[in-house]
Amino acid sequence: MENYFQFIKPKKIKILLLLTFTWIIIPLFLVEILMIVFEPYLFKGLYQYDPDLGFRVRPYINGNNQFGFNDRDYPLEKDPNKFRLLVVSDSFNWAGGKEGNYTGLLEKKFDNYYGKSQVEVINVGYPGTHTGEQLAMLKKYGLQYNPDLVVLGFFAGNDFRDADPERKRIIVNGIYLDIDKKDELIIFGYPIIGKSRFFMFLQQKYKVYQELQKAKQDSAKLPNSSLIASLNLASAPILEREKSPGILSKKAFLRVEKSRLKFCKIKDLLDGKRDENINYIFQSILKMQKLLKSRNIEFVVAIYPDEYQVNNELLNEIFTEYDDLKPESYNLTCQQEILSKFLAANNIPYLDMLERFKIEQNNRPLYLLREPHWNNAGNLLGADILFDYLVKDTDKFFWENPSPYMEKDRINSD
Structure with a gap:
């Protein structure tokens, strides 16, 4: 009898392993394959994979334009009688939507000053x-x-901090993922990662659920508040929500704010711990300056606090919390x-918005509640500062290139 049990036990183990492989391992493997092959069809959120950039915003979603920017389409061929400027940035170009973002408000200010559509302000930016x-x-x-x-x-909050020279931020099944550029592997046009896409997907949804529950608890303490839910914290479009506690x-x-503040620890700066990030930003700005100069395009840097x-x-x-x-x-x-x-050392024009924002913050909130982006007042202030700074460039352009459209607008207004 003892020999019988010794014989049957390994047999049962083999059967159990076979069943496990058949009913669990194989289905999970197939799910992984399906999530790779059918990613463009299964995940049609705000972002999509881009082999050059790592990710981009999907064109024509939520009113975006052909390149996925938070703006309308413009003809690529520029009208020589009009002044065209691009505002290149990150998620700051999304707060307030298409019309309420500081780029849209800036264009309206130029419309009021010169006449409609004489200055085209094109919003060029991807979050993250x-x-x-x-x-x-x-x-x-x-x-x-x-x-x-x-x-x-x-x-200023995170552009230095996030500037890892080896980082490539890709989008996998609708989720941000930072990988080392040297480790990037593309097969048949798809990024291959060393993690389970299925378990990443479940983990992300669970994190979002937890965070939304915490935010919901916080919102109960605020009068007239409402929760703006999102399926993905990392890829949520920035919406205007003056009275909402946000998704955090x-x-x-x-x-988040603590992690940004820590970049400016004096000892770490003196010890050179931030030099790699800082130099990467410097190199990128110099490359941008050289590229634009080669095409006779003016260049200005605006610093957002x-x-x-x-x-x-x-x-x-x-400081109280930590x-x-x-x-x-x-x-x-x-x-x-x-x-x-x-x-200043490289003769690159710039405007620092810090002092104006400090002054105006004393009068009214300029940022969304528990969100690092500007609210309506902040977007309007940003547009005002940019207009005051840039109008000298547009005045010079129209002085040297009188616009027949502008003259027509003035005649009609008279």
């Missing part, structure tokens, strides 16, 4: 990108517009100081 990635985006899509001037919007809980938002730099209440919340952070250990405006010094 830094200057190095925006350079590639400008080369592939932006320069097809043949602009007279390019404004690079640089967000308070703790999650403070954690992080909320903790202008909102003392938020800054105090960060008592291990000591205010004296941080230079709160290190990003502006580092970048402006570099730009």
Whole structure:
């Protein structure tokens, strides 16, 4: 009898393993294959894979244009009698939607000043990108517009911090994934990663569910608030939500702001721990300057502040939540100081919005609640600052190139 059980036990184990392989392993493997092959058909969210950029915004979704930018379509052939400028940036070019974003508001200000459509302000930006990635985006899509001037919007909060020279941010089944450029593997036009797409998908949805529950709990404490839900935190379009707590809980938002603040730890800066990121941004800006100069396109850098730099209440919340952070250990405006010094040394025109935002923040909130982007007032202020700075360039253009359309508009208005 003992010999019988010794014989039957291995047999049962083999059967169990065979069943496991047949009913679990094979189906999971097939799911992985299907998620690769049918990705373009199964995942039609805001983003899609791009072999050159890693990802791009899908064209003509949520009102986007042919290149996936948060704007309408413009003819690629520029009218020589009109002034055309591109505003290149990241998710700041999405807050407020197409009409309420600072780029759309800037175009309206030029319309009021010169007459309709004399100055075309084209919004060129993908969320989740830094200057190095925006350079590639400008080369592939932006320069097809043949602009007279390019404004690079640089967000002090994370553009230095995210600028890893080896990073390539790709989109896999609708989810952001940062990979090392050296490890990128493309087979039949698809990125192959060393992780299970299926389990990544489940993990991402669970994280989103958890975060939305926390945000919902926080929203219950706020009057007249409503939750804007999203299936994917990483790929959610930035919507205007003045009275909403956003999609981040308070703790999650403070954690994000803490990570941005830590870039400016004085000791780390002195020890050179940020040099690789900083130099990568510098190289990208110099390449952008050289590229635009070769095409006789003017270049300006606009520096956008992080909320903790202008909102003392938020800054105090960060230091209260994380008592291990000591205010004296941080230079709160290190990003502006580092970048402006570099730009001045290389004769690159720039405008720093920090002081204007500091002043106006005392009068009204300029950022979305628990969101790092501008609200209506912030977008309007950003448009005002850019208009005041750029109008000298547009005045010079129209002085040298009188527009017959402008004269017609003036006659009609009279």
